[in-house]
Amino acid sequence: MADLFIGDDIADDVEIAAVATVIGSPTAIVHETERLVYGGTHRRHDHRHLLLPALHALQSAKGWISPGGLNHVCELLQVPPAEAYGVATFYDMFRLDESDHPSEVAHVTHVCVDAACQIAANEELIAELEANGEQVHRSPCLGQCERAPALFRQGIGRPDSVPADAVEVAEAARRIPQQGDPSLRLLRNVGVVDPTSLDAYRANGGYRALAEAIEMGPAAVCAEVADSGLSGRGGAAFPTGVKWRAVAAEQGRPKHVVANCDESEPGTFKDRIVMEQDPFAVVESLTLAGFATGAENGWIYIRGEYPLATARLENAVGQAREAGLLGADAAGSGHRFDIEIRRGAGAYICGEETALFASLEGFRGEPRSKPPFPTTHGLFREPTAVNNPETLINTLDIVLHGAQDYRSRGTERSPGTKLLCVSGRVSEPGLYEVPFGTTLGQVLDLAGPLTGSGALAAVLMGGAAGSFVGPDALDMPLTLEDTRERGTTLGSGVVMAFTDEIDMTDVLVRIAEFFRNESCGQCVPCRVGTVRQHETMVQIQAKGSLSPQRRSLVGDIAEVMVDASICGLGHTAASAVNSAMDLGLLSATNGDSPR
Amino acid sequence: MTVAPDAAVAEVTVTLTINGRAVSVPEGTSIHKACESAGIETPTLCWAENLTPVNVCRVCVVEVEGSRALVPSCARAAEDEMVVQTDSPRVRHSRKMVLEFLGSSVDLSQATELAAWMRHYGADPDRYDQPDLPAERISEEPKIQDDLYIRDYDKCVLCYKCVEACGDDAQHTYAIAVSGRGFDARISTEFDTVLPDSACVYCGNCIGVCPTGAIQFKTEFDMRAAEVWRPDEQEVTTTVCSFCGVGCNLELHTQDDRIVKVTSPADHSVTHGHLCIKGRFGWQYVQPPTRK
Secondary structure (H helix, E strand, C coil): CCCCCCCCCCCCHHHHHHHHHHHCCHHHCCCCCHHHHHHHHHHHHHHHHHHHHHHHHHHHHHCCCCHHHHHHHHHHHCCCHHHHHHHHCCCCCCCCCHHHCCCCCCEEEEEECCHHHHCCCHHHHHHHHHHCCCCEEEECCCCCHHHCCCEEEEECCCCCECHHHCCCCCHHHHCCCCCCCCCCCCCCCCCCCCCCCHHHHHHCCCCHHHHHHHHHCHHHHHHHHHHHCCECCCCCCCEHHHHHHHHHHCCCCCCEEEEEECCCCCCCCHHHHHHHHCHHHHHHHHHHHHHHHCCCEEEEEECCCCHHHHHHHHHHHHHHHHCCCCECCHHHCCCCEEEEEEECCCCHHHHCHHHHHHHHCCCCCCCCCCCCCCCCCCHHHCCEEEECHHHHHHHHHHHHHHHHHHHCCECCCCECEEEEEEEECECCCEEEEEECCCEHHHHHHHCCCECCCCCEEEEEECCCCCEEECHHHCCCECCHHHHHHCCCCCCCCEEEEEECCCCHHHHHHHHHHHHHHHCCCCCHHHHHHHHHHHHHHHHHHHHCCCCHHHHHHHHHHHHHHHHHCCCHHHHHCCHHHHHHHHHCCCHHHCCCCCC | CCCCCCCCCCCCEEEEEECCEEEEEECCCEHHHHHHHCCCCCCCCCCCCCCCCCCCCCCCEEEECCCCCCEECCCCECCCCCEEECCCHHHHHHHHHHHHHHHHHCCCCCCHHHHHHHHHHCCCHHHHCECCECCCCCCCCCEECCCCEEECHHHCCCCCHHHHHHCCCCCCCCCCEEECCHHHCEEECHHHCCHHHCCCCCCCHHHHHCCCCCEEEHHHHHHHHCCCCCHHHCEEEEEECCCCCCCCEEEEEEECCEEEEEECCCCCCCCCCCCCHHHHHCCHHHCCHHHC
16 A cells, blocks of 8 residues: 555465455455555445454464454555554454464453452462463453353354353243233343344334334434433443433434443443344334434443353344335334444443444543543544443334433432342342332342342442442432432442452452553543552551552542543542442451542 | 634633633533633643644543543533532542653653643652552653654654644645554554655654654754754744745754744744745754765
8 A cells, every 4th residue: 555554464365265255355455556545545444343343353363463453454444553552452352462362272261350250269260261272361250150160162263152142041041030010121031032033022012113203203202201310320420411312412413322231340240131132122222212312223232251142132123124124214103213233352441432432432441531522523533322221122112202201210319120240148139120219228139139248348349340239228219319419320230249258459459450450541640640549558458558648649549530530440440449448348457548 | 522712703701610710611612721721721732723622631621510531622522501520539539640641651851841740730750659569651752763853752642733734734745643442552654664664754744743853853963962942042043934935834843053943923814833844854954964
């Protein structure tokens, strides 16, 4: 190429074939004159979003991304190799060193090392796997906390898989505790309706909400969603109706709706179960969001460690497209709408909406400064509404039964029901749906008695980005307002129980390490602050105490991360650690707050 | 991204309050520029006149009423009725911490401008070292791969300036990018290929924008190593590049009557501070070894 320098390494046939499955015909390459190369620079922009799928193809085919493979993709997509290398090295699932993966290995087994698995003997499992000659990769939370310790197999020359998803494992093992309960709203189809069949979904009321929405018209749908008081279920709790209306008001540019399925908050597995067990609801509600906002482009960005959910969504999108529920006249709405599915590659930060855009566009998953906000400058800098699956499927209920009915559950300021990911030392960990306002104690009661011999010491609320509460918080109603008032958060719905026989210092060291590993590295407060915070935790672990000088630093580090980081990762990176110190969960800190 | 105000177009003026004083600037002006017009100095690291703001260093943050977090003044446009504090306890704390964080993890010995700001905010990078657990630092050996310039990432603060200058903001060569993640993120070519085998065209524009000496002329690097680098004794002579007809201004830095490095003024209408390999490095003929 005239204007891009690409090195001498060339791809082999396996790599070329793998890349061809995602990029298609190589006609995008313009080899000749300056004028045509100018056209090529436009193509560079047009095709760059295929970079991540192409890197996945290389990784999957060979178990690593070789210089030749990378060069091939760069030439096809007109991406500078240095940039593509920067993108590839951003993700945990990509290897760029052949020595990491001897060719006789058929897969790499990822074992989760985050809290829920850490207290479920994951180290013993790792030792056992390694003794059996498996290549083990220590992974951040795999989103299977209800069946800790969690495993994920990244295939080489074969698809990725999760052992617990294997067909030999009885479907009963995937039962959710409340399965079949008639009061369920969001989980009503789970375990009851065949997740692989559009017909079954429709026979159980599926696509009635979309038909109703088309009848109502976009403005009325946005109004109903706004009236319902629905707020985002990812942690930030932004009003969904406000977001949809803002995107609907944008005219004259292509618009997007994105299902943020990059669920990676440690302790969170709600969206995975929704996607695996009710994928058509995700597709229907994303279509509804597209209709309501006037967006023609739907995207599903799903984390790479969710192979079953990805397969079920691909199947659902395919069947919906075949049935005319997606396409030029989606569901007879007169509105063009289709959905493309993209896999993440192991980066917690890509769940942050602007990082998700960057990742999807083929850049490093680095968050962007807001403003401008996604509703005006989102994916490809075009108006975009981003919602996670839990938020999206709520809108089906709202459209079908109306905002008033929706508000009959939950509280005035937190209407509706909430999915809670209950894990840790409880006898029935799993996904629970309860109306907002149910107390923490009631939720833990649903999940059965504590396991082990210890007493309840703490509950992690909202995941690693959330905070710990003590047993005195069992009377706390789980609403946005009550949790906020008590200095904690519902976050993404994590409720993880810890008993007093668990060494919380180990848990906190790992949480600090998690943020250190997952910081994108873009801004100084988070890039260095998470490292300094981790060093503090390591000192507590090693010495059982904190030097007075170090103690004064803890608050200083937290404050700059909260105040000056670019995105939510930095803003919340000190939250769990500080709450644990406040509660005295770390023996060294004896409960008095460093702040 | 801040849109540079164009005097001919920008008729609309916005008025904001900075540290209790009303300041009027053309619409689209950054808070940083508004502060400057009010005589308030703001530390910057990743910002430069001739580059698109990336707002990653966070050393220029200010407090804006109504905003939960502090905002980067380099990238945020001033708005009507905005109330800005540039010297509140929160601002001072964040600026001090950012400087400390950098000082505790990289070698800032050649970042002369930062030293003054570190004194100003009372930054103490040493307080992160624990008796038996020194604070982790970026630990890199200098990359010396040719005779023109060196890369010493031990000094790199990841301000992205070199990436910007190599890419969209000046050279459009894209030889380097950020690789890795978090504390392990580094500026790198693909697979860390040596520069002569990469896309690098040796324009040296990365040297021109580097604020910490992480990328520098081989001449400067060697003279520093030999302890004969004496910036105070250097003369700067402005001239015009003799290689082609574009008319790039060159600033020849000379010490003991020998050229030791070449820069171009960032505000020069032709170069905006950027040069090509000939202007940047094509001066050896003036002083070939045989003419010593």
